Structure formats: C-alpha cells, structure tokens
Amino acid sequence: xxxxxxxxxxxxxxxxxxxxxxxxxxxxxxxxxxxxxxxxxxxxxxxxxxxxxxxxxxxxxxxxxxxxxxxxxxxxxxxxxxxxxxxxxxxxxxxxxxxxxxxxxxxxxxxxxxxxxxxxxxxxxxxxxxxxxxxxxxxxxxxxxxxxxxxxxxxxxxxxxxxxxxxxxxxxxxxxxxxxxxxxxxxxxxxxxxxxxxxxxxxxxxxxxxxxxxxxxxxxxxxxxxxxxxxxxxxxxxxxxxxxxxxxxxxxxxxxxxxxxxxxxxxxxxxxxxxxxxxxxxxxxxxxxxxxxxxxxxxxxxxxxxxxxxxxxxxxxxxxxxxxxxxxxxxxxxxxxxxxxxxxxxxxxxxxxxxxxxxxxxxxxxxxxxxxxxxxxxxxxxxxxxxxxxxxxxxxxxxxxxxxxxxxxxxxxxxxxxxxxxxxxxxxxxxxxxxxxxxxxxxxxxxxxxxxxxxxxxxxxxxxxxxxxxxxxxxxxxxxxxxxxxxxxxxxxxxxxx
Amino acid sequence: xxxxxxxxxxxxxxxxxxxxxxxxxxxxxxxxxxxxxxxxxxxxxxxxxxxxxxxxxxxxxxxxxxxxxxxxxxxxxxxxxxxxxxxxxxxxxxxxxxxxxxxxxxxxxxxxxxxxxxxxxxxxxxxxxxxxxxxxxxxxxxxxxxxxxxxxxxxxxxxxxxxxxxxxxxxxxxxxxxxxxxxxxxxxxxxxxxxxxxxxxxxxxxxxxxxxxxxxxxxxxxxxxxxxxxxxxxxxxxxxxxxxxxxxxxxxxxxxxxxxxxxxxxxxxxxxxxxxxxxxxxxxxxxxxxxxxxxxxxxxxxxxxxxxxxxxxxxxxxxxxxxxxxxxxxxx
Numbered sequence: 107x108x109x110x111x112x113x114x115x116x117x118x119x120x121x122x123x124x125x126x127x128x129x130x131x132x133x134x135x136x137x138x139x140x141x142x143x144x145x146x147x148x149x150x151x152x153x154x155x156x157x158x159x160x161x162x163x164x165x166x167x168x169x170x171x172x173x174x175x176x177x178x179x180x181x182x183x184x185x186x187x188x189x190x191x192x193x194x195x196x197x198x199x200x201x202x203x204x205x206x207x208x209x210x211x212x213x214x215x216x217x218x219x220x221x222x223x224x225x226x227x228x229x230x231x232x233x234x235x236x237x238x239x240x241x242x243x244x245x246x247x248x249x250x251x252x253x254x255x256x257x258x259x260x261x262x263x264x265x266x267x268x269x270x271x272x273x274x275x276x277x278x279x280x281x282x283x284x285x286x287x288x289x290x291x292x293x294x295x296x297x298x299x300x301x302x303x304x305x306x307x308x309x310x311x312x313x314x315x316x317x318x319x320x321x322x323x324x325x326x327x328x329x330x331x332x333x334x335x336x337x338x339x340x341x342x343x344x345x346x347x348x349x350x351x352x353x354x355x356x357x358x359x360x361x362x363x364x365x366x367x368x369x370x371x372x373x374x375x376x377x378x379x380x381x382x383x384x385x386x387x388x389x390x391x392x393x394x395x396x397x398x399x400x401x402x403x404x405x406x407x408x409x410x411x412x413x414x415x416x417x418x419x420x421x422x423x424x425x426x427x428x429x430x431x432x433x434x435x436x437x438x439x440x441x442x443x444x445x446x447x448x449x450x451x452x453x454x455x456x457x458x459x460x461x462x463x464x465x466x467x468x469x470x471x472x473x474x475x476x477x478x479x480x481x482x483x484x485x486x487x488x489x490x491x492x493x494x495x496x497x498x499x500x501x502x503x504x505x506x507x508x509x510x511x512x513x514x515x516x517x518x519x520x521x522x523x524x525x526x527x528x529x530x531x532x533x534x535x536x537x538x539x540x541x542x543x544x545x546x547x548x549x550x551x552x553x554x555x556x557x558x559x560x561x562x563x564x565x566x567x568x569x570x571x572x573x574x575x576x577x578x579x580x581x582x583x584x585x586x587x588x589x590x591x592x593x594x595x596x597x598x599x600x601x602x603x604x
Numbered sequence: 605x606x607x608x609x610x611x612x613x614x615x616x617x618x619x620x621x622x623x624x625x626x627x628x629x630x631x632x633x634x635x636x637x638x639x640x641x642x643x644x645x646x647x648x649x650x651x652x653x654x655x656x657x658x659x660x661x662x663x664x665x666x667x668x669x670x671x672x673x674x675x676x677x678x679x680x681x682x683x684x685x686x687x688x689x690x691x692x693x694x695x696x697x698x699x700x701x702x703x704x705x706x707x708x709x710x711x712x713x714x715x716x717x718x719x720x721x722x723x724x725x726x727x728x729x730x731x732x733x734x735x736x737x738x739x740x741x742x743x744x745x746x747x748x749x750x751x752x753x754x755x756x757x758x759x760x761x762x763x764x765x766x767x768x769x770x771x772x773x774x775x776x777x778x779x780x781x782x783x784x785x786x787x788x789x790x791x792x793x794x795x796x797x798x799x800x801x802x803x804x805x806x807x808x809x810x811x812x813x814x815x816x817x818x819x820x821x822x823x824x825x826x827x828x829x830x831x832x833x834x835x836x837x838x839x840x841x842x843x844x845x846x847x848x849x850x851x852x853x854x855x856x857x858x859x860x861x862x863x864x865x866x867x868x869x870x871x872x873x874x875x876x877x878x879x880x881x882x883x884x885x886x887x888x889x890x891x892x893x894x895x896x897x898x899x900x901x902x903x904x905x906x907x908x909x910x911x912x913x914x915x916x917x918x919x920x921x922x923x924x925x926x927x928x929x930x931x932x933x934x935x936x
Contacts, residue, residue, distance in 0.1 A: 375607070
C-alpha cells in the first residue's frame, strides 16, 4: 500500500505538504509527521490530503468560512459598539489523534475528574485533605474561588463538575500534559461539533478513510447528564441559562439549547418562590429542575454573591441549598481549578483514589511558597507567569519574550501579591500542519487540545474529540481566540482491527 | 413557552412581514411612477404617509413645505425608505430587527429559517446590496422579497406547528392587517381626490392603473381580477381588500387567522390562563369586521373610518398581548 520510495515527489510529503519539513519548528513534537514521513497511524490520511492542491484548499477554506458566517457561527467582539460578530478562525486541516494515544488520555481524564469531584465534596464537607496536610489549608481557604457559604450543601445527584474542558499540551517527547482544568463554565464545544460538520462536507473521502470517532452525540449525552441529576425522579425540566445575545459565547449557548431541545433562558425569565425555581411562561410559572448555567457564578444570585448584580435570580441559591434545583456546574468549583491549586491535583488523585496519576502535568511554582518564589524571581526571564484568577490568556507574562519593563512590572506584582501568581517553565507546544492563507501553503503551527468531559450520576465520560486551538501567527504560543488563535477539527481515530 | 421568547417570536414575525411589505410597496411604486400620468408626488408621497414616518421625512427633506419637490423625488423617498437610519421602519431597520430577534431565539428557529434571515442581514450590509440597489433597483427589491418570502415559507415547512410558530404568525398577521389597512386608506384617499380631468376616458385609464398598482403592492391584483371578472372599481377594490375571506392579505382574512392563532395559543375555554383580554378584544374585532361585509362601502369617508377603527384596535390588541403574554411591564 504505502510507497517505499525515498523520492519526495512520490512520498506522502509531496503535493500539499511539499516543503513542509523545511519549515519545521525545532524542538517541537509534530502531530502528523515524523521528520519527512507521516506517522504510521496517519499515512493513509496524509496521502489523501497531500493530493489536494493549494488552490483547492484555499477554495475549501473560503467555502468553510462563508458557511460559518452565514450560519451565524460567530462570537461577539467585546468593546465593539456596532455589535460586530466574527467567526472563530478555522483551519480545515484536521488534527489527528491515534487510537493508541487517545485511550490513556481518556482514562487519565476520567481519573482526574473523579479526583477533582472528590476534592470538591471534601472541601465543601469534612475537609479531610486539609486536616491530613496534603494540601495547605491557607491555599484553599484563601482561594478566590472558595465559597465558605456553600459548605455543607450537597448538590442534587451528587455531581459538581457536570461539564469540564481540560486544557492539554504535548511536550517535545509527545507526552500529554495537563495545562489547566476548566471546571466552572468551559466553552468551545459548539465549535467541535460545527467544525466536524464542515470537515465532513469538504473532505468526505479523507474523512471516510480515516475512521474517526463521531462527536455529534455530545448534546444528547449532555442532556442525559443534566437529566440524571434532577432533584425529582419523575420529571425534569432542564434549561440553559445565558447572560444574553451580547455575551461573546452566545452562539454556543443557543447551539446547546437547540441541539438538546431545551429552553434558553435569561435570568429575568426565572423566579424563585418557596425555594423552588420557576420560569415565566405564556401559561404562567413553570417549575425548573436543572439549570445548565453559562453565567459566571458571581452573577447567579444577588442575595448571595454580588448584590450589585442585576443579572441574577434572587433566591436561586436558597433553592439550590434546599436541594430543589441542580446547577451545572455547581457553584464553588473555582477552588479546584485555581491555578495555585493545580500543582496539588496529583496528590488529590493519590489521596482520594489511592491511584497513581495517569496524566502528567507541567512543573509549577507557587509564588506563595517562599522557596518557589525565590526561584521564580531569579529566573523570571525563563518563566511563564500566570495570575491564578484570570483566563483567556490575560494577566500572563511570557518571560522569554518579555521586555525589561514587563519583567520589572511582574516582579513587583509577584512580591506584592504572591498568592495571585504561579509560574511554569515554558514548554514547547506540539505543532500541526496548518493552512496559512497569506502564504498559500501549509506550515507548522503550535496547538493545544481541550477535550470535554461530562459527568453524570454514573461518572465521567470523555467526548472522543475536542477543541484543538491553534496559534495562527508564526512563532506564537498563544492559542486563545481573544489573541489571534483559531481552531481545528480534532479527529480521534478508531482502533484498527486486523 | 417563555414570555420573553414569545415576545421575540412575535416581533420577529412582524419585522419579516414588514420588510417584505416595504420592498413590495416600493417596487410597485417604481412601476406606477413609470406607467401612470400622475404628478410624481402623487406616487411617492403616499409611500411616506403609509409608513407613518411623514414627520421624520418632512423634518429631514422638505422644511415643512407641502409643495417641496422632495415629496415627488422617487430616489430620495426610496433611499429614505430603504437605508435611512432615522427612519424607524426603513427596510434596513426591519431586516436588522428581524435578525436581532431571530438571533435572540436562535434555538427556537429552525436552522434553515435562521440561515435565510442571517443571509439577508449579511447581504444588506454587503457591497453587493449597494451595487444592486444602485444599478438594478427591481432586482434589489426582488432579492429582499424572495428572501423574506423564503423565510416565511420555511417557518411553516420546517418548524413545529406549535406555540413559537403561532406567536410568529400572530406577529405576521397583525403586521399585515396594518400594512393592508394603511395602504388602502392612503391610496383610497389620494385616488378619490384626484384632480378631475375633462376626458373621462383618460381619467378612467389613470384610475385603473392606480388601483392595479395598489393591488400589486399587496400581491392582490390576480386574486382581485379573478373575483371581479376584470372589472376595476374603487368600491370593488376596497371591498376586496377589506372583506375577501379567501385573500390572504385582506383585513377579514388576517383578523380571522390572527384570532385562530391566538385561540391555539390561549384556548377560549381555559379561563385561568393569561391572555383572556387580548383574545376577547380580537374576537370582537373579528366579529366587527365580519359584520361590515353586509354594509355598503362607498366614499372615502366610510373607508377611512373603517380602516382607522381597525388600525386603532390592532394597536390596542398588541398592547394587551404585550402585558398579558409577552412579558411587557412584568413586576420587578
């Protein structure tokens, strides 16, 4: 089947990938190629893709972008008074994951989610892990995401992290490493489903040959997970709660409501009466049992969190505490995906599950600890510094690329508020062949991966796929859509038999 | 159904219908201006009056001068009615309104219906729309009409026929009552007060062209000619547009259908549900419009009084619907 020829013009690197090895990023793991050959699991797909011409790819890319715009698969650009909506930049060359690479990842994510769930139950319960001294109490009780008022409240169905999106990278050896756990309101899954629709439309032959796991059942699985935690066994009215059409992720909120067949509500649509939640309908109030909330928890209930919030539902937390409504995700989860708590997740896995962690993470220095802080300050120009309570690539210092002024500023910030900062060695992200419109060719660009994990009463389930975010700018490490990142469809391949 | 969502459905329906009606009216006026030997203000001024934006136009273009040439400036009137930001019922505003409401209830609309609305919205913002407007006016209106008609058709052929669609259609029908009533009222008044000429033949030709143009503006010329066996008279046209039960833009048809939709949304026998006052008011209007069928409809006074009553009642009904079902003025 595969060509044994050493000649480039007949090997898999001919055609579309002509010249690709010459622009390889030194010291990075290439997801698709090993030197000038496709990795064994991807040879067939690489051969088929290589047959496309740059012109065909450019046309396909144009078609894909027009389709996304016309379908309104867009996000709102904040700070733009005209309410401009943009498509999330999309590269139609897929990111491939071999079956053998996927299955340990899947088990590792399930393990991690079980441990994080147990940790949250413990922190909002007995706090055994603090008594045992495995995690420093000051770290947890001082975390911005810790909500002391929620202690003692058991969520309906016993689930706290119904939906999570764990960010992973692959180091130069090809080893998966967890970068951060997003267990509050992770977004992006709609793009996973939409990107797949486009791949199937544009590359039916390649897709068919690749034998890829489907991802379009995510909404069905999500609806099942939500129903499984209904406080009433007989009936369940689940809704999706959105901040509204001006929110940057509004497309996804409506996408999820539509594909699950649930109502999309805003806070003013909900009322609480007698510690039960109701929706205002054209036929009077209707009971709500489960809320998939895509609003930040600070805006959930002005009685409990921010009194100045006009966005919330007064009394919602009373209804939650009384066990009359399930909130997905549970409020208070922020304590577990705090960037300063992240270094302790392997300890949690051992403490609660008595297992060895399957997934690696990234060596992290906690600036609260004097020893770590000293090291970080001495090596600041080599470190990636992150504020523990920010996301989306904001509040970050990329030491190796920072100016002297930026380094000085972060040094001062770390000394002033050590609890707010952690630092990591910069890890080379893996890269993926990516269509570069300006150059009309395919070049390597750095990527990460966000798989989505749903947890129902029965435990965690991992969607075989995920959002691959790609740093489209040459040389960039930042994959966030707010900072010039795009996305790719992620093809998790099935086991081959025989 | 969530009241806020019902409100978006209702207004989505109104905006789509309004965009379609505006494009149709402008296209038929372009045609009339070419055909009839009318002073051009006799063609274009009614367009502004029907839209209800007379004050805005006057302030902007005519300096309060009733004989100002802008009243007859077809280009000025069309630009005002298509693009003007200050005109609350311009075509551009209606398309934006339809799309904004649709986007707020994206999960309620079928994908196919949403795409037609979104595509029209994107097209209106494109260079292509500007070029088409400048160079192929007829094609421009045609594009908008095709697109909105496709949306209306897809709603019925791709959505569940239950409450959300009922609210959209209620919006469409009540908007349509208004459009028909205002078109007929303004044109009837203008036509019956045309300056009399010596030759009654020439007069008849002009009148015929005018009534046909009005009918075309309401997509009713073919239906009317079938019903009237080719005879065109002022009373006949008014009677057709008010009372013809089989014509989907007649006032009788739209009021009856709106009442049916509201009966599905809020069944008359379910006294405990909200919406009773709106339903009753719409029932009374339906009965009143039906009763007019037996009465003569001659003279512009009679037509004007009838249409004024209809427009006022529709306004009241929309207000009551808002408070009873659509979440307006909800307790805080």
